[in-house]
Amino acid sequence: MTKHLIEYAQxxxxxxxxxxxxxxxxQVDQVNNFWKCLAAHPSTLERTWQSLKQIMGPGALxxxxxxxIYVAVSVTNNCSYCIASHIAAARRAGMTDEMFGELQAVxxxxxxxxxxxxxxxxxxxxxxxx
Amino acid sequence: MTKHLIEYAQxxxxxxxxxxxxxxxxQVDQVNNFWKCLAAHPSTLERTWQSLKQIMGPGALxxxxxxxIYVAVSVTNNCSYCIASHIAAARRAGMTDEMFGELQAVxxxxxxxxxxxxxxxxxxxxxxxx
Amino acid sequence: MTKHLIEYAQxxxxxxxxxxxxxxxxQVDQVNNFWKCLAAHPSTLERTWQSLKQIMGPGALxxxxxxxIYVAVSVTNNCSYCIASHIAAARRAGMTDEMFGELQAVxxxxxxxxxxxxxxxxxxxxxxxx
Amino acid sequence: MTKHLIEYAQxxxxxxxxxxxxxxxxQVDQVNNFWKCLAAHPSTLERTWQSLKQIMGPGALxxxxxxxIYVAVSVTNNCSYCIASHIAAARRAGMTDEMFGELQAVxxxxxxxxxxxxxxxxxxxxxxxx
Amino acid sequence: MTKHLIEYAQxxxxxxxxxxxxxxxxQVDQVNNFWKCLAAHPSTLERTWQSLKQIMGPGALxxxxxxxIYVAVSVTNNCSYCIASHIAAARRAGMTDEMFGELQAVxxxxxxxxxxxxxxxxxxxxxxxx
Amino acid sequence: MTKHLIEYAQxxxxxxxxxxxxxxxxQVDQVNNFWKCLAAHPSTLERTWQSLKQIMGPGALxxxxxxxIYVAVSVTNNCSYCIASHIAAARRAGMTDEMFGELQAVxxxxxxxxxxxxxxxxxxxxxxxx
Numbered sequence: 001m002t003k004h005l006i007e008y009a010q011x012x013x014x015x016x017x018x019x020x021x022x023x024x025x026x027q028v029d030q031v032n033n034f035w036k037c038l039a040a041h042p043s044t045l046e047r048t049w050q051s052l053k054q055i056m057g058p059g060a061l062x063x064x065x066x067x068x069i070y071v072a073v074s075v076t077n078n079c080s081y082c083i084a085s086h087i088a089a090a091r092r093a094g095m096t097d098e099m100f101g102e103l104q105a106v107x108x109x110x111x112x113x114x115x116x117x118x119x120x121x122x123x124x125x126x127x128x129x130x
Numbered sequence: 131m132t133k134h135l136i137e138y139a140q141x142x143x144x145x146x147x148x149x150x151x152x153x154x155x156x157q158v159d160q161v162n163n164f165w166k167c168l169a170a171h172p173s174t175l176e177r178t179w180q181s182l183k184q185i186m187g188p189g190a191l192x193x194x195x196x197x198x199i200y201v202a203v204s205v206t207n208n209c210s211y212c213i214a215s216h217i218a219a220a221r222r223a224g225m226t227d228e229m230f231g232e233l234q235a236v237x238x239x240x241x242x243x244x245x246x247x248x249x250x251x252x253x254x255x256x257x258x259x260x
Numbered sequence: 261m262t263k264h265l266i267e268y269a270q271x272x273x274x275x276x277x278x279x280x281x282x283x284x285x286x287q288v289d290q291v292n293n294f295w296k297c298l299a300a301h302p303s304t305l306e307r308t309w310q311s312l313k314q315i316m317g318p319g320a321l322x323x324x325x326x327x328x329i330y331v332a333v334s335v336t337n338n339c340s341y342c343i344a345s346h347i348a349a350a351r352r353a354g355m356t357d358e359m360f361g362e363l364q365a366v367x368x369x370x371x372x373x374x375x376x377x378x379x380x381x382x383x384x385x386x387x388x389x390x
Numbered sequence: 391m392t393k394h395l396i397e398y399a400q401x402x403x404x405x406x407x408x409x410x411x412x413x414x415x416x417q418v419d420q421v422n423n424f425w426k427c428l429a430a431h432p433s434t435l436e437r438t439w440q441s442l443k444q445i446m447g448p449g450a451l452x453x454x455x456x457x458x459i460y461v462a463v464s465v466t467n468n469c470s471y472c473i474a475s476h477i478a479a480a481r482r483a484g485m486t487d488e489m490f491g492e493l494q495a496v497x498x499x500x501x502x503x504x505x506x507x508x509x510x511x512x513x514x515x516x517x518x519x520x
Numbered sequence: 521m522t523k524h525l526i527e528y529a530q531x532x533x534x535x536x537x538x539x540x541x542x543x544x545x546x547q548v549d550q551v552n553n554f555w556k557c558l559a560a561h562p563s564t565l566e567r568t569w570q571s572l573k574q575i576m577g578p579g580a581l582x583x584x585x586x587x588x589i590y591v592a593v594s595v596t597n598n599c600s601y602c603i604a605s606h607i608a609a610a611r612r613a614g615m616t617d618e619m620f621g622e623l624q625a626v627x628x629x630x631x632x633x634x635x636x637x638x639x640x641x642x643x644x645x646x647x648x649x650x
Numbered sequence: 651m652t653k654h655l656i657e658y659a660q661x662x663x664x665x666x667x668x669x670x671x672x673x674x675x676x677q678v679d680q681v682n683n684f685w686k687c688l689a690a691h692p693s694t695l696e697r698t699w700q701s702l703k704q705i706m707g708p709g710a711l712x713x714x715x716x717x718x719i720y721v722a723v724s725v726t727n728n729c730s731y732c733i734a735s736h737i738a739a740a741r742r743a744g745m746t747d748e749m750f751g752e753l754q755a756v757x758x759x760x761x762x763x764x765x766x767x768x769x770x771x772x773x774x775x776x777x778x779x780x
Contacts, residue, residue, distance in 0.1 A: 004250070034243070037250040041621030044628075047701055048243065054697065055235045060228040065195055066236050069202045073240035075379040076206040078468050078598050081247040082240070083381065084258035098190040101431030104379045105185045106196050108434075110203035110212070112372035113164070113178065117211040119335040119364045120134070120167040121343065128214040171361030174368075177441055184437065205639040208338050208728050213641065231691030234639045238694075242632035249595040249624045251603065264510070294503070297510040301751030304758075307574065308503065311567055315495045320488040325455055326496050329462045333500035336466040338728050341507040342500070344518035358450035365445045366456050370463035370472070373424070373438065377471040380394070380427040388474040465769040468598050473771065491561030494769045498564075502762035509725040509754045511733065524770070554763070557770040568763065575755045580748035585715055586756050592719045593760035596726040601767040602760070604778035618710035625705045626716050630723035630732070633684070633698065637731040640654070640687040648734035 006039035015039045018049050025053060032085060064093040072107050136169035145169045148179050155183060162215060194223040202237050266299035275299045278309050285313060292345060324353040332367050396429035405429045408439050415443060422475060454483040462497050526559035535559045538569050545573060552605060584613040592627050656689035665689045668699050675703060682735060714743040722757050 008019055008031075018039075022031045038045040056066050067090035074082035087100070095103075138149055138161075148169075152161045168175040186196050197220035204212035217230070225233075268279055268291075278299075282291045298305040316326050327350035334342035347360070355363070398409055398421075408429075412421045428435040446456050457480035464472035477490070485493075528539055528551075538559075542551045558565040576586050587610035594602035607620070615623075658669055658681075668689075672681045688695040706716050717740035724732035737750070745753075 005253070033252050033255050034247055034250075037252045038246065040250075040617065041625065043704065044246070044621060044625050047704065048246065048628075051239060051697055051701065052243070054693065055232070055239045059232050060226060061198070061232045061236075065198065066232070068191070068195065068199055069233065069236045070240045071379075072199045072202045073206050073237055074244055075375050076203050077241065077244045078378050079244040079247055080378075080381070081252045081254060081258075082244050083379065084254055086240075088258055096190060097430065101434060102185070102189050102191045102196070103199065104376060105431065105434045106191075106199045107203055107379055108372040108376045108438075109181060109185050110200045110216075111207065111375045112368040113182070114204055114207045114209040114212050115335050115371045116168065116174070116178065116364060116368045117164055117209055118338050118340075119331075119343065119367055120164075120170075121340070122164050122167045122211045123135070124211060124214055125163050128211075128218050170357065171365065173444065174361060174365045177365075177444065178368075181437055181441065184433065201639075205635050208638050210638075210641070213639065227690065231694060234636060235691065235694045235697075237639055238632040238636045238698075241635045242628040245595050245631045246624060246628045248598050248600075249591075249603065249627055251600070265513070293515050294507055294510075294512050297512045298506065300510075300747065301755065303574065304506070304751060304755045307571055308506065308758075311499060311571065312503070314563065314567065315492075315499045319492050320486060321458070321492045321496075325458065326492070328451070328455065328459055329493065329496045330500045332459045332462045333466050333497055334504055336463050337501065337504045339504040339507055341512045341514060341518075342504050344514055346500075348518055356450060362445070362449050362451045362456070363459065366451075366459045367463055369441060369445045370460045370476075371467065373442070374464055374467045374469040374472050376428065376434070376438065377424055377469055380424075380430075382423050382427045382471050383395070384471060384474055385423050388471075388478055461769075465765050468768050470768075470771070473769065487560065491564060494766060495561065495564050495567075497769055498568075498762040498766045501765045502758040505725050505761045506754060506758045508728050508730075509721075509733065509757055511730070525773070553775050554767055554770075554772050557772045558766065560770075564766070568766065571759060572763070575752070575759050579752050580746060581718070581752045581756075585718065586752070588711070588715065589718055589722045589753065589756045590760045592722045593726050593757055594764055596723050597761065597764045599764040599767055601772045601774060601778075602764050604774055606760075608778055616710060622705070622709050622711045622716070623719065626711075626719045627723055629701060629705050630720045630736075631727065633702070634724055634727045634729040634732050636688065636694070636698065637684055637729055640684075640690075642683050642687045642731045643655070644731060644734055645683050648731075648738055 004040065005033055005036040007036065011039060012042065014042050015045060018042075018045050021053075022049060034081070034085065064090065064095060067093050068095065068099075068103055071103060072110075075104075075107050076111065134170065135163055135166040137166065141169060142172065144172050145175060148172075148175050151183075152179060164211070164215065194220065194225060197223050198225065198229075198233055201233060202240075205234075205237050206241065264300065265293055265296040267296065271299060272302065274302050275305060278302075278305050281313075282309060294341070294345065324350065324355060327353050328355065328359075328363055331363060332370075335364075335367050336371065394430065395423055395426040397426065401429060402432065404432050405435060408432075408435050411443075412439060424471070424475065454480065454485060457483050458485065458489075458493055461493060462500075465494075465497050466501060524560065525553055525556040527556065531559060532562065534562050535565060538562075538565050541573075542569060554601065554605065584610065584615060587613050588615065588619075588623055591623060592630075595624075595627050596631065654690065655683055655686040657686065661689060662692065664692050665695060668692075668695050671703075672699060684731065684735065714740065714745060717743050718745065718749075718753055721753060722760075725754075725757050726761065 011019060019031050022035060023029060035045060038048055067086055070086045071090055074086055141149060149161050152165060153159060165175060168178055197216055200216045201220055204216055271279060279291050282295060283289060298308055327346055330346045331350055334346055401409060409421050412425060413419060428438055457476055460476045461480055464476055531539060539551050542555060543549060558568055587606055590606045591610055594606055661669060669681050672685060673679060685695060688698055717736055720736045721740055724736055
């Protein structure tokens, strides 16, 4: 399966620029398989990395909170690669076992009540209208 | 549509016990339509409220973080009632406009990269295995 | 919005054949808007009706069970038209209020545990392998 | 991967209480991996089991019907663990090969018509309004 | 796992008729595992193949465009078998690496903006109403 | 609901730059509500527009094909705003009624077979491996 992974040694110059920025920004010496796959279409690699770097950095929400949100979306979409990589990122950002347990409980509960609201066709409360 | 909403005045004693606990816990004088719909099946009402109360209270994750996660799941599932009610809850828990903007950006980005990881069939990195 | 609905009076002969079969099979004197929309592409109308008629008739599973399954899928997919029309069909097939309440509880629970299984990355038990 | 599975021998007393109740209720001598994973967060284990036991028992809907609904949700959500475990549970509850075939046909058809209703933006029939 | 696959040699006459038509239509000498699984329920096999043959043939949209749409749905639903088989079909129909890269980029972008539209609760423009 | 829409007259200079580019690129004299909502978080507005402009322009896939793919994703995600706006865009790019009918048929079929592949747990054919 690794035939689709573009390693640094074989990468074109524009791809290397992105790989270098990923490694420098994250202070790691390897890029994940995700980026090695996207490198097959350099404009997607470059755009995706620039967007991710802009969005996931510190702001009004701290990096750990952003990673928890990322995991919640990835679990709801059932993306196994994304779940694995963003649980790893959340742990690096400080997620403890207890936080992980509460995260899963909230994700499960939200998915349950989402379906109950839809199945019971709950009408919007006046106070919730924009 | 309001015919399915069970108001306090018409509620049975077990339903009123739940309504009272919701109003007391949240310090409000009304329960949302979600609960008035679930009241049609009292065991679901009682179980769902007990679970929600246990899960959404303070713990290793603070209440605002839990509400942001709830919004992320609800947007990904496209549940309009849940989006409206949990954006309202997140605002009460302290979500600012800037936080809301960043939340949406992370949700959007996660949904995009989830599909890229799936579409490119990215193999799991060794470091991400359990 | 009704401009997209093809009424019997304006329908072509092949569309009328399908409409007639729907009304005869279901013992009603009107077809639902779903069919009036599909009629814009007669081969889709014809194929969809033939499939639905074949699948939803009595077999190893009774019609009520099939309608409950249909509602479960429609709630999980958040299709409001499908939820409304198949709740109506389930009621005609004998679904009581208590059955409806249990149906929603199972749908909600399944959606919750689906996410827990995915989020915890539960490994398959040996006994569950094919 | 089994490092995340909490076996009975290593489980805390509160976790063993739940394991014992699962084994006693289901008349089995092992709990599934699902429960061994949830045991990492005992309150989620306890709450999830209590909810599942309450919901999936006999009621207005029989246990087999509930398992078929569970499979329909799990297939629609594409949860491979849940599909495997609830197909096994449905078989234990009496699902035959012919029932399984009809179940899959209904799930497939419902997913197809859900998208057709959404894609054609079918307006709700007056008779389907609450 | 192959125990569920019904090979030609063991197939009943009605199943062989479908297998023969698939192989003849596609000019191949084997049917995919998808069909070998569906063969467990011959009416589903027959109906699904007839529908697929009718829908995916040339029409107002060419076969390559139809396969790209099929991949887009399969990625969004996270169906790994369908992604693999329809990427293979799209390549046979003429999809180049550059087309594949653009396809993934559009799928990713659509999934991102879908969530942004939902999360921001964008009201429908007057010009978009039916 | 329009209180969340940032009109040109009230927009900040950086937002106007994006609005101007959208109107110029698309040769229209108004931006859609989607952009007026995103303008609440200017970096999301700017990034999303730049990505969309890059991705949806002509390339190895023509603009109409890209819009059809966009509709397929939006229908599968059940995003009503996105369905409406991208059906409109597809029509402007040349989608005929017959193309629309075939598009819906493929989307429906893909959603059906996706679930059949998942529900039958079809093992990957050797020829489909990467």
